[in-house]
Amino acid sequence: MDISELQKERYQYKPKLPNSLLGEVSSISVEKGAPTDSISDRQALKEIFKHTYGKPLIEFKSGQNDSLLAALKVAVILSGGQAPGGHNVIAGLYDGLKKGNPASMLYGYLGGPGGLLQNKTIELTKDIIDKYRNTGGFDIIGSGRTKIETEEQFATSLENAKKLGLNAIVIIGGDDSNTNAALLAEYFIDKGSSIQVIGCPKTIDGDLKNEHIETSFGFDTACKTYSELIGNIGRDANSAKKYWHFIKLMGRAASHIALECALQTQPNICIISEEVEEKKYSLKQVVEEICNSIIKRAENGEDFGLILIPEGLVEFIPEMKQLIGELNDIMSLKQKEFSKSTSLDSSISLLEKDLSTGSYALIKSLPADIASQLLMDRDPHGNVQVSRIETEKLLMEMTEIRLEELKKEGKYKGKFSSLGHFFGYEGRCAFPSNFDADYCYSLGYSAFVLIASGLTGYISSVRNLSKDANDWIAGGVPLTMMMNLEQRHGSKKPVIKKALVDLKGAPFKSFTGSREVWAVKTSYLCPGAIQYYGPANICDYGTKTLYLEQQP
Ligand code: FBP
Numbered sequence: 001m002d003i004s005e006l007q008k009e010r011y012q013y014k015p016k017l018p019n020s021l022l023g024e025v026s027s028i029s030v031e032k033g034a035p036t037d038s039i040s041d042r043q044a045l046k047e048i049f050k051h052t053y054g055k056p057l058i059e060f061k062s063g064q065n066d067s068l069l070a071a072l073k074v075a076v077i078l079s080g081g082q083a084p085g086g087h088n089v090i091a092g093l094y095d096g097l098k099k100g101n102p103a104s105m106l107y108g109y110l111g112g113p114g115g116l117l118q119n120k121t122i123e124l125t126k127d128i129i130d131k132y133r134n135t136g137g138f139d140i141i142g143s144g145r146t147k148i149e150t151e152e153q154f155a156t157s158l159e160n161a162k163k164l165g166l167n168a169i170v171i172i173g174g175d176d177s178n179t180n181a182a183l184l185a186e187y188f189i190d191k192g193s194s195i196q197v198i199g200c201p202k203t204i205d206g207d208l209k210n211e212h213i214e215t216s217f218g219f220d221t222a223c224k225t226y227s228e229l230i231g232n233i234g235r236d237a238n239s240a241k242k243y244w245h246f247i248k249l250m251g252r253a254a255s256h257i258a259l260e261c262a263l264q265t266q267p268n269i270c271i272i273s274e275e276v277e278e279k280k281y282s283l284k285q286v287v288e289e290i291c292n293s294i295i296k297r298a299e300n301g302e303d304f305g306l307i308l309i310p311e312g313l314v315e316f317i318p319e320m321k322q323l324i325g326e327l328n329d330i331m332s333l334k335q336k337e338f339s340k341s342t343s344l345d346s347s348i349s350l351l352e353k354d355l356s357t358g359s360y361a362l363i364k365s366l367p368a369d370i371a372s373q374l375l376m377d378r379d380p381h382g383n384v385q386v387s388r389i390e391t392e393k394l395l396m397e398m399t400e401i402r403l404e405e406l407k408k409e410g411k412y413k414g415k416f417s418s419l420g421h422f423f424g425y426e427g428r429c430a431f432p433s434n435f436d437a438d439y440c441y442s443l444g445y446s447a448f449v450l451i452a453s454g455l456t457g458y459i460s461s462v463r464n465l466s467k468d469a470n471d472w473i474a475g476g477v478p479l480t481m482m483m484n485l486e487q488r489h490g491s492k493k494p495v496i497k498k499a500l501v502d503l504k505g506a507p508f509k510s511f512t513g514s515r516e517v518w519a520v521k522t523s524y525l526c527p528g529a530i531q532y533y534g535p536a537n538i539c540d541y542g543t544k545t546l547y548l549e550q551q552p
Contacts, residue, residue, distance in 0.1 A: 009532075010134040010135060011134065015091075018462065020061050023062075026065055028449055029061050030453045031060070033057035037481065044485055051457075052186045052189065055457060057212065057478070058477075060474045068449060071103035072097060072101065072168065072452065074093065074097060075121065075164060075169050076090055076172065077109045078140075079145070080145055081204065084430050085136075085432040085436035085439065086202060087137065087440075088437050092447075095445065105123060107164060108124050110141050110142055112144020113146045113177070115144070116148070116160055136432060145379055157184060158187065162193070167194075171184075171198070172199075172200040173200070173202055174207075176495070177202075178200075178482075179496050182479035185197035186457065200459065201216040201459055202216055202217055204222035206223075206260070206499075207252070207253065207256060207499050208499065209499045210499060212477040213461055214463055214464075214546065217432075218432075219257070220433050220436050221436045222427035223261055223543055223545075225423075226426070230267065230306065231524065233421070237304045237524075238524060242417055243304055244305045244306075247307065248391055248420070248421070249310060249424070254274075254501060262515075263511060263548075265306070268520075269515075270308040271286060271307070273501075274500045276317060282317060283317050283319075283398065291402050292519075297414075300520070302522060309392055326355050327355075329490045330354045331375075331378065338350065369390065370390065370393075373390065387422075399418070431532070435541070442472060446462060458476035458477060459477050460476060479496070483495060484497050
């Protein structure tokens with residue numbers, strides 16, 4: 001394998017661990033809290049998770065504990081979209097296992113949850129692990145989006161895990177993958193198996209968080225990578241003074257990435273989907289807001305700008321949300337017919353009978369490429385693939401048309417020229433920032449302690465993240481504690497609740513405190529590239545979102 005100079009250097013980086021996990025494994029004590037409850041739908045979830053509902057929170061402390069020294073066989077799965085730091089979760093898990101007992105073994109299921117179903121594994125040896133320490137990507141074992149949902153798939157999973165003689169499986173994934181982890185943990189106990197299942201909070205989207213999971217890993221690195229690019233574009237725009245840049249940012253439903261990048265770069269406009277939904281903005285109103293800033297800047301002779309757009313926006317505009325919801329249900333019921341359809345017209349005619357009048361009119365009124373993108377296959381969890389909907393182009397087109405109208409009315413006298421960008425895949429496999437490298441390694445190490453303590457149905461957790469890594473608090477959160485029932489594929493399913501941007505939260509308030517100024521005055525910040533070596537206030541600092549959320 002050819003490796004870059006930076007990669008060679010990063011192999012030497014020693015990720016930081018919380019104090020409670022330092023030293024001998026036998027000095028980690030496992031403290032249990034009171035029984036817990038799900039966020040809602042308690043009775044229904046108790047029925048579904050008969051064996052795993054309501055377990056206590058776990059916190060690791062310095063103490064004495066000899067029960068962590070048994071030889072264990074563990075397998076790990078990388079599930080869903082890539083996020084910087086995944087390799088360090090595996091390295092932390094591996095190091096913990098070997099420290100507990102050198103005879104312990106770690107396997108990797110290849111290509112995501114599909115690897116468990118097809119029984120495709122490799123043993124993760126020291127040589128392999130060492131080649132991936134502190135690197136980005138999920139290429140050590142690959143990832144995938146297969147959802148384990150049928151009785152047959154659950155049975156195959158158990159059979160394959162038994163064949164390998166496993167004590168535990170660790171699933172590194174987002175909300176959907178950790179929901180899968182919860183279901184698998186429950187199924188294994190129900191079938192009399194002692195194989196444990198532990199989850200790990202991954203996703204650049206930053207939407208797998210709550211009181212106990214302060215952030216998902218990868219969010220920090222991805223936001224810093226996008227912010228570097230946005231900052232560079234801002235400087236380019238302010239140099240040439242001729243383009244409005246419409247930048248769509250990954251993040252699926254939640255606007256955390258857009259908000260964090262706005263805090264880091266101070267663009268003219270950052271649309272927050274959750275606010276659009278709350279204010280019940282139509283697409284036209286969103287465009288009107290954009291035009292207001294363009295007009296005011298043109299009056300100051302500034303015919304250029306930066307606009308950040310969260311990729312999930314279309315799902316939050318009430319009329320679009322209604323349409324997508326209806327489409328999801330219809331498409332899951334009529335999967336066969338849709339797979340045979342060869343043109344947009346034939347797909348739309350399949351919908352005519354089932355869509356409400358408003359939704360039918362809306363899909364017919366959308367530009368053909370946007371309508372086709374809305375009708376593309378859902379992911380295995382039933383989600384619209386928002387990364388493939390070109391919202392930035394839709395807004396560019398609509399803005400141009402509206403500005404022409406305003407020009408005719410004498411309300412706009414500037415020049416409008418726009419460029420579209422989509423930043424998503426660029427940030428998912430970057431070298432993890434020091435924060436993500438440390439956080440992920442700690443999550444992997446904590447996953448080991450949860451397993452060695454005989455626990456199942458938990459997600460590995462590391463809290464107090466705005467403090468020095470020494471003061472981080474490691475432990476585990478029962479997966480059922482983060483769940484509720486939601487409509488999926490036409491019926492109610494148990495799922496981990498996504499955390500969307502809190503409009504009363506400190507990050508959003510910090511943004512709204514400045515956005516009126518940014519909308520008119522050029523205020524761009526250039527945060528520059530992620531720094532791996534140098535002063536801690538530059539290298540180890542987490543996201544602004546995290547610090548604002550944690551401030552007293
Ligand atoms: P996860 O939720 O699995 O972490 O994926 C995040 C994400 O990067 C989203 O931001 C994006 O919408 C999606 O994956 C893209 O999916 P794919 O990699 O399948 O194109």
